[in-house]
Every structure is written in structure tokens, then in C-alpha cells.
Amino acid sequence: MLIISCLSLINKPSADLPYSQKIKKYLATKEIKPTIVFNAEGKRNTTLLTHKITWKKVNKGLLITIDGVTINSSNEVTFNGVSDKTVESVNFANSINQIKLYEPESLIGFELVFNPCNGLGCSVAYHLVYDLKTGRTSYFGRFRTDLEFNLYNFNSDSVPDYLATTTFCEVHPRIIDSIEYIMYSKSAQGNFKVYKDGNQEKFWFKHIFHRDYANDDTRLLNEELIEGWTEKIK
Template sequence: MIRFLILMTVFLTTSCHNKTEKSIQLISNETSNTSINDQLDTYFCDYEIKPLIIVNNTESKQTLINLGKHKIEWLDTTEETKIKIDDDLFILKDKLTLNTVWEHKDSVDFANNWDEIKLFAYNRRELIGIRMSYNPCVGSGCSVDYFLIYDLKSKTKNFFGQFRIDRKMALYHFDNELSYVSKTYRESANDSKVEYIYELFSIDEKGQFNKKKNSNGLTYQIKHITFLDDDTIRKEILEQNWIQEIK
């Protein structure tokens, strides 16, 4: 019997701490007693929307998933991968991520396995999130994850990807808007540095996620820059053009 884990959690729509949001200029932070990863984890935790249900594909064999009142089917063949959410059947072929994953937007057709499914609810809107990967993976393919954020009302499909960052799939509430934070990996061999770029997307009435920009037309963005050369004085830098300063 195939086993899989279902974790029920309490849905939270409020943050851990109240914060005033504002637009700020690009800044750099090179000295801090707290690591930048810890700073970012703490900050995003405050705004994370807790899922109602989490299902993990513990044996990579589960193809029929009951998610509350919704049913999901994962249909993978050697030719293509199909997903059916309730009565909506669609394929991954020709689907691209909304964000740059590494050097460009990526095709999600590479995925042939689902790893985690979450059911979210916020402001009378329900969404399903599916984290996908390639199995069995080889080399750099083991460092890639794709995410489908599916709006149940409109049946709109939003795809994102991550490479060499983390495997977390999450939704957030910023400015009382349902939001997604994409993550991009960028490595520069010339100056021995790696950039982890976070960009803010907000959902519209049609269930589509779009990049959120400030009054100057600049995308809200965070850059966490690390240096590969151990001899450099600057170990890591945090640059922000965000809705509020992250301290």
C-alpha cells in the first residue's frame, strides 16, 4: 500500500508581527551579526500564509491525490506529463516559468514527478500549489524544482522555478495582497560571486501572478550576494528595492 503523509495545519492570515510597509531605495548591508539567510527567513516567516493541507509524495508513486474536497491526478508517460485538477486536464508541454530560473525562463516540461501539494486559502480565494521535479535526477537536474500555483476559481496556472536555492513552496500576504516570491540563481565566474534574486509577484482578479513594481516602474527585488573567493573581505551583501527595509 502506497503511503503518503497528510499534514493538517491551522490557517493563519495574520503575520507574526505588525510592520509598516514602504518603498525604499537600493541599499547594501555588509556588516551584520545575523546571517542574511536568517534575516530573510525571519522576515518572510512573518508574512507566510499557512496552508490548510499539505500532502507529501513520500514514495514518488502516488498518482491520485485527495486534497480536501478536490481531486488531483498525476499522469506521467514517456511522451508527456499531464495533471488533472478536479475536471481540468492540462499538459506541462510548452509551459514556461514566469521567473528567470538561472539564465532564462525555463520549461516545466522537464518535471516528471510531484513532491509536495498544498492547499491555500486567502481572502475567499483557494489555490493549489504543486512542487515538481525530475526523478530519478542526475547532476544539476537534482537542484531544480518547479512550482505550479493553480487558482481554483479561474483555473489559471502560474509556473515558477528555482535552482540551487531551496525547495520551499510558499505564498505570502504583502499589502493585503496574495503574493508569491520567486527566486533566481545567478553565478558570475568573472568576479567569483553568486546572486540569489528574490522578486515579488501579486495575483490579479483573473488568478494571474504579475511582477509587482514601485512608483518608478522598478520590480520589487532583493539580492543576496555571496562571494566564492574566501579571501574577499565582503562575505555577503544584501541589496534591497523592496516594499520595506528588511533588518
């Protein structure tokens, strides 16, 4: 697994607009609420409504059984670039942290993590989206951003969307942090694909910032937002 530490060296006045909060509030208005949220840490099985789910750790990865269908994460890689556009093997994850059932959408979302974690390994999570009707799977990874699994409806078209992220360390001319967000939508086959239309090959926005490492690395400074999105993020 490739993880690159992002350390910002720029020193400019803070932007007037707190884009991190704007993004958070915007996403909350688009989120699809799950039917059930199950915190799975330390457990090995559950039943969500009529769906029986069990899992166990293997040499590399997890074996997850959903209604009798077994999924092996060992040989899977993420659809998205997790860090600096690099796709990653999902076999780093050996535990399920949370499961969300979306019964009307016939989807289950899993947050996969490495446990016990240390250092930068605690800043990584992988997401498995399982389609209950087709059995298709989609894998994504997240690094140094919100690790919780969520689904959205960005187009008001009743088709579930997933917001993939890629974390970058870029030089402008010094190193700064940035996170690119790209929309994936559920296909007719049940897996998720990059959303595009006749005008754009992908819909995205990019949050650029400097972490205040000297005082509080959760505090973001010098924020910028670049958009190629479906609408203005307000």
C-alpha cells in the first residue's frame, strides 16, 4: 500500500471562506440515509433485516458472506486512486468497522480497516459497495479524509452516487495538501462507474489547503476550492 505523508510548507493568509465546512454542509444535503447502521468492530456476524452477513480474516484480506454469497477481498483493488492517483490493494484491510444497509436501493456499504492500526495506517479505510440484486461489487479507498461510508444523490435522479476521493501532495512550488472528489454512479449492472454526460468526462471538485501542523493539524488554512461539478457548492 502506498501512503505519502502530506506536509505543507506554504505560509499565506487564510482564505475568507471555510471551504471545508461548505463541503461538509453541502454533502449533508445530498446524503442518502441508510436503513440500518451497524457498528461491527470486534464482531463477526450480523443480520440486517433479512440479510445475514458473516466475515472472517484470512491471510490477506477478508472473506465476507452476504446471504450465502462469499466475497474475497484479497485480490481486489480500488476503483479510485487513493493517494496521488495510485490505486491500492484492498488486502491491507483485515477488519470491518461499520456496515450500512440501504434497503430501498438494494445496496450494502462496508467500511474496511486495518486493526489494530498505527501511524498513517489509522488514516486509511476501504469501502466495499455490494449490490444485493446483481451481486456486483465496487471498491474504493480513502486516505486522510472522512473515512465513513456514505451514498449520495447528486443529480436528483434516484440513482445512488458514491463520492470517491484522492489525496495529493502537490508542489506549488512548495508542498500543499489537496483532496480531489469524483462522482461515481450506480450502473444498470449494479457496480459503480465514473459519472459523465455528453459535456463532461467526469464531475469533480478539488479542495486545496494547508494543515496547521505547528499548532493543530485538524485546522485548515489557505483553503481553495476548484469545481467541475454539477452545481455550485454553496
